[in-house]
Amino acid sequence: MLQIDLWKRVLIWLTCVVGLLLAMPNAFYPRVEAHNDAVADREVGIVNENTEALIAGWPSFLPSRLVNLGLDLRGGAHLLAEVKVEDVYAARMTSMWPEVRDLLRGERSTVGTIRQQPGPETELRFKISKPEAIQEAASLVRGLARPVTSITGAGASDIVVRTEGDTIIVELSDAEKLASDQRTVQQALEIIRRRIDEVGTREPTIQRQGSDRILIQVPGIGSASELKEIIGTTAQLTFNPVVGRASDPDASAGVGNKVLPSLDEEGVYYIVEAAPVVTGEELVDAQPSFDQNNRPAVSFRFNPTGARKFGDYTAQNIGSPFAIVLDDEVISAPVIQAHIAGGSGIITGRFSVEESTNLAVLLRAGALPAELTFLEERTIGPELGQDSIEAGRIACIVAFVGVLVFMFLSYGTFGVFANIALIINVGLIFGLLSLIGATLTLPGIAGIVLTIGMAVDANVLVFERIREELKSAKGPARAIELGYEKALSAILDANITTFITAVILFAVGSGPVRGFAITLGLGILTSVFTAIFVTRVLIVMWFERRRPKTIEV
Amino acid sequence: MRLRLVPQETKWDFFARPTLWLGISGALMVAAMVSFFLQGLNFGIDFRGGTTIRTESAQEVVIADYRQAIEPLELGDISITEVFDVTFEEDQHVTMIRIQAQEGEEAVTADMIKKVEVQLQTVAPDITFVSVESVGPKVSGELINTAVIAVLLAIGAVLVYIWLRFEWQFAVGAVMALIHDVVLTIGVFSELQIKFDLAIIAALLTIVGYSLNDTVVVFDRVRENLRKYKKLELKEVLNLSINETLSRTVMTSATTLLALISLFVLGGDVIRGFVFAMIWGVIVGTYSSIFIASAALLKFGVKRDWSKQANTAGNKFADIDA
Numbered sequence: 001m002l003q004i005d006l007w008k009r010v011l012i013w014l015t016c017v018v019g020l021l022l023a024m025p026n027a028f029y030p031r032v033e034a035h036n037d038a039v040a041d042r043e044v045g046i047v048n049e050n051t052e053a054l055i056a057g058w059p060s061f062l063p064s065r066l067v068n069l070g071l072d073l074r075g076g077a078h079l080l081a082e083v084k085v086e087d088v089y090a091a092r093m094t095s096m097w098p099e100v101r102d103l104l105r106g107e108r109s110t111v112g113t114i115r116q117q118p119g120p121e122t123e124l125r126f127k128i129s130k131p132e133a134i135q136e137a138a139s140l141v142r143g144l145a146r147p148v149t150s151i152t153g154a155g156a157s158d159i160v161v162r163t164e165g166d167t168i169i170v171e172l173s174d175a176e177k178l179a180s181d182q183r184t185v186q187q188a189l190e191i192i193r194r195r196i197d198e199v200g201t202r203e204p205t206i207q208r209q210g211s212d213r214i215l216i217q218v219p220g221i222g223s224a225s226e227l228k229e230i231i232g233t234t235a236q237l238t239f240n241p242v243v244g245r246a247s248d249p250d251a252s253a254g255v256g257n258k259v260l261p262s263l264d265e266e267g268v269y270y271i272v273e274a275a276p277v278v279t280g281e282e283l284v285d286a287q288p289s290f291d292q293n294n295r296p297a298v299s300f301r302f303n304p305t306g307a308r309k310f311g312d313y314t315a316q317n318i319g320s321p322f323a324i325v326l327d328d329e330v331i332s333a334p335v336i337q338a339h340i341a342g343g344s345g346i347i348t349g350r351f352s353v354e355e356s357t358n359l360a361v362l363l364r365a366g367a368l369p370a371e372l373t374f375l376e377e378r379t380i381g382p383e384l385g386q387d388s389i390e391a392g393r394i395a396c397i398v399a400f401v402g403v404l405v406f407m408f409l410s411y412g413t414f415g416v417f418a419n420i421a422l423i424i425n426v427g428l429i430f431g432l433l434s435l436i437g438a439t440l441t442l443p444g445i446a447g448i449v450l451t452i453g454m455a456v457d458a459n460v461l462v463f464e465r466i467r468e469e470l471k472s473a474k475g476p477a478r479a480i481e482l483g484y485e486k487a488l489s490a491i492l493d494a495n496i497t498t499f500i501t502a503v504i505l506f507a508v509g510s511g512p513v514r515g516f517a518i519t520l521g522l523g524i525l526t527s528v529f530t531a532i533f534v535t536r537v538l539i540v541m542w543f544e545r546r547r548p549k550t551i552e553v
Numbered sequence: 554m555r556l557r558l559v560p561q562e563t564k565w566d567f568f569a570r571p572t573l574w575l576g577i578s579g580a581l582m583v584a585a586m587v588s589f590f591l592q593g594l595n596f597g598i599d600f601r602g603g604t605t606i607r608t609e610s611a612q613e614v615v616i617a618d619y620r621q622a623i624e625p626l627e628l629g630d631i632s633i634t635e636v637f638d639v640t641f642e643e644d645q646h647v648t649m650i651r652i653q654a655q656e657g658e659e660a661v662t663a664d665m666i667k668k669v670e671v672q673l674q675t676v677a678p679d680i681t682f683v684s685v686e687s688v689g690p691k692v693s694g695e696l697i698n699t700a701v702i703a704v705l706l707a708i709g710a711v712l713v714y715i716w717l718r719f720e721w722q723f724a725v726g727a728v729m730a731l732i733h734d735v736v737l738t739i740g741v742f743s744e745l746q747i748k749f750d751l752a753i754i755a756a757l758l759t760i761v762g763y764s765l766n767d768t769v770v771v772f773d774r775v776r777e778n779l780r781k782y783k784k785l786e787l788k789e790v791l792n793l794s795i796n797e798t799l800s801r802t803v804m805t806s807a808t809t810l811l812a813l814i815s816l817f818v819l820g821g822d823v824i825r826g827f828v829f830a831m832i833w834g835v836i837v838g839t840y841s842s843i844f845i846a847s848a849a850l851l852k853f854g855v856k857r858d859w860s861k862q863a864n865t866a867g868n869k870f871a872d873i874d875a
Contacts, residue, residue, distance in 0.1 A: 225663030375692045381683035391640050391821035398819055399812035406808060409556035442824055443752050449816045453809030464801040490773035493718055497769055498762035500714060501707045505758050508703040513755040
């Protein structure tokens with residue numbers, strides 16, 4: 001009557017063994033971690049005298065994947081940044097002005113003179129002196145439109161041109177804004193990743209969240225402010241023609257120009273043309289160096305197009321000042337002495353050695369396309385994480401032992417079977433967590449402890465049912481079989497409802513909630529597996545050996 | 554010789570005093586709501602924005618001194634509490650400082666943290682900030698929304714699932730029990746002014762899951778007994794089912810509580826509020842599955858005509874064999 005096919009038994013035990021093997025590296029966490037780091041280092045060519053010893057510390061034929069420890073357990077910094085995607089619209093409009101101006105100048109006989117008008121930064125507004133030609137002018141400007149380069153926006157053009165009296169207003173089309181946002185966030189993500197990699201920390205998480213947000217988690221870093229300094233700086237380098245100097249920030253700059261403060265001279269402001277001649281995007285290299293007076297400086301090199309623009313401009317404007325602008329502050333405004341060909345130069349300012357090194361790193365990694373605002377930041381010290389792990393571990397062990405003893409006292413031999421299943425269950429949870437590379441957080445540990453408590457539920461359901469069936473005196477084998485059969489629908493219904501909540505938690509929740517949902521959900525899967533299959537195999541094997549006439553549950 | 558938490562065979566009448574239990578539950582729920590509307594919840598920074606700093610120092614903490622040190626910075630509403638825990642070392646003195654969201658700032662500035670640190674060093678020179686967390690008002694608003702959506706979605710999904718697997722009366726009974734549990738838990742949090750943050754939402758949802766787990770097991774037995782004893786009165790069937798599953802209900806609650814209590818005592822103060830919510834939830838969840846869910850079922854009545862359906866229609870999982 002009580003039978004389980006051999007292939008089912010093999011499958012069940014195989015699952016358990018594989019799960020436990022996958023979980024095993026976590027029991028030797030520091031050793032396996034050192035092994036993994038050494039292997040990763042060797043792959044990129046970093047080898048020292050310890051490398052081989054560390055690699056040998058863990059046999060390579062065993063699985064070596066570990067459960068990632070969350071920031072709350074390992075310590076580190078967490079930032080949620082929002083990319084100000086509108087910045088890019090403004091920059092696009094500013095850079096479009098020279099193009100529009102040159103186009104309409106060529107048609108001066110029909111449209112007359114043109115004058116730029118102040119307006120929102122994301123729009124380009126200008127008046128023409130012959131209003132009757134407004135439609136012609138508008139359609140000329142429309143000719144500058146390019147198709148949107150994205151899958152969803154295909155066929156649409158990138159700008160919208162409308163007229164208001166004698167004013168023409170140009171702005172980005174909605175499709176282009178969407179495509180631009182997409183590119184901006186992607187680019188920001190890429191640059192943040194490069195900057196963090198330059199600093200070299202372990203396993204940073206950098207992922208996009210929602211349409212314009214980026215989540216950054218870096219374990220092991222001292223504080224969120226430190227992290228912000230690395231990634232928060234826009235490092236937008238531009239070279240702009242200088243129009244004049246001013247002594248206060250509200251000086252009237254004239255349309256198409258802007259007033260920028262000097263970086264190290266208090267009270268000095270420069271009026272510069274808003275459209276830059278060359279930008280940092282055309283840099284191919286930047287290195288910290290020293291100027292002829294041996295002060296820290298940053299030397300840089302342009303790519304060919306940047307070098308040509310730079311060369312042309314300097315050739316035509318010998319004698320006029322030229323502003324080097326970093327993040328809307330003028331680092332310096334030297335006078336062009338000669339035609340600078342070759343496309344390399346040096347930025348001097350009152351830098352410390354550290355500042356010049358950082359600036360070089362930032363310039364090399366590229367400028368952020370737009371500013372970031374930080375919506376959320378968390379720093380967790382490594383000691384606090386260590387304390388939490390320690391407390392969590394002790395609590396887990398105590399909970400575990402308590403439940404084991406309790407189950408044994410309540411159900412005797414059958415309790416032992418449930419306990420074996422429970423141990424396998426916890427092993428399987430860790431195995432699965434390692435396999436999918438999930439991150440274990442403090443609420444995640446709570447999820448495991450809760451699973452320990454609830455995992456016995458399925459067994460309790462079965463055992464209580466067997467007790468009841470025994471009362472109707474059908475003999476032990478039949479009672480066990482009926483117990484499993486009749487408890488099944490309750491076990492499944494109960495666990496499926498809990499699983500539904502775990503899935504919703506995972507889908508809707510973030511951060512700690514998600515970590516909890518993962519362990520809870522996996523715990524439900526493994527506990528149903530162990531309760532239905534593992535204890536059953538155990539009981540059947542025991543029953544086959546002993547053939548008891550009566551059983552006590 | 555076996556440990557038994559409940560006698561082997563019980564014949565307790567759980568519906569002898571229905572008005573008493575409903576009255577107690579009703580009164581508690583009203584109390585919870587009153588507390589919620591009068592005091593409100595002690596929202597953590599996850600939900601209202603602001604900054605929390607966890608400090609550690611080897612010196613005794615005098616809250617008034619700390620407060621005085623930070624006061625000159627004019628950061629608005631500040632709360633400082635000392636944290637005690639059995640897992641701390643002898644000379645480990647921990648405080649939590651909460652600073653309200655600053656006008657016009659999304660997240661905290663490094664500058665402000667530095668200032669606070671410098672000020673506090675005048676009181677406790679060795680003070681360190683073991684964690685600093687800051688949430689801007691923009692995100693905290695969204696977090697509240699998603700949390701409420703998560704709870705509603707979970708309750709809705711469960712309602713549908715039970716409706717499909719049982720009858721609508723069961724689903725309504727289960728959901729009434731759930732609402733009861735959630736309301737009481739929120740009530741306790743508002744009455745005791747325990748910090749209510751994102752993790753508590755996770756706890757709330759687990760309570761939803763756990764309470765359901767219990768309710769479903771009882772309902773499963775009710776469904777079985779309704780088929781088995783076709784002539785028996787509904788009240789008797791419910792009583793019988795609860796008594797039959799009582800041993801299991803108590804066992805499971807006991808093991809879960811055992812695990813949770815060890816986490817509460819030994820798991821450190823960071824997750825204590827979270828674990829407290831779950832302990833409370835297990836207790837009210839167990840209570841509500843008997844006295845709320847089943848009582849509601851009794852009130853609504855159940856369609857007893859199972860004859861037209863195949864006997865295993867609602868029990869199809871039983872066909873699965875190991």
